[in-house]
Amino acid sequence: xxARDYVLNNFGWKLASVVAAILIWMTIxxxxxxxxxxxxSTLSRHLPVMVKKAPWDVRGFVLTPAEAEVTIRAExxxxxxxxxxxxxxxxxxxxxxVEPEEVAVERVxxxxxxxxxxxxx
Numbered sequence: 001x002x003a004r005d006y007v008l009n010n011f012g013w014k015l016a017s018v019v020a021a022i023l024i025w026m027t028i029x030x031x032x033x034x035x036x037x038x039x040x041s042t043l044s045r046h047l048p049v050m051v052k053k054a055p056w057d058v059r060g061f062v063l064t065p066a067e068a069e070v071t072i073r074a075e076x077x078x079x080x081x082x083x084x085x086x087x088x089x090x091x092x093x094x095x096x097x098v099e100p101e102e103v104a105v106e107r108v109x110x111x112x113x114x115x116x117x118x119x120x121x
Contacts, residue, residue: 041107044071080106 007014047070051061082102087095 042071042073044069046070080104 046067048067049063083105084102085098087098
């Protein structure tokens with residue numbers, strides 16, 4: 001099959017695919033450039049930094065600072081969603097397992113959020 005045939009074979013579908021890809025790219029790009037154009041709310045809290053370790057691990061750790069300011073932002077219509085847990089470590093530390101890999105995030109009213117990091121289990 002000649003190169004010309006590769007281009008012209010199903011040309012309508014190929015053109016529609018390119019147009020759809022461009023429209024998707026433009027939509028995503030415009031949302032990334034103008035995130036404030038959407039209705040969103042921001043929440044900031046000071047949360048403790050903790051080292052999770054196995055119960056039999058008797059090593060002690062000193063964390064400086066002992067807390068971190070965590071700020072999140074979500075669209076107003078986003079009441080709940082799942083988010084992947086991301087662990088960032090110093091260069092000489094490797095993460096071998098994260099359990100659970102995702103957590104459910106649910107937006108609640110300020111009165112309900114007195115216990116910011118509650119565990120339902």
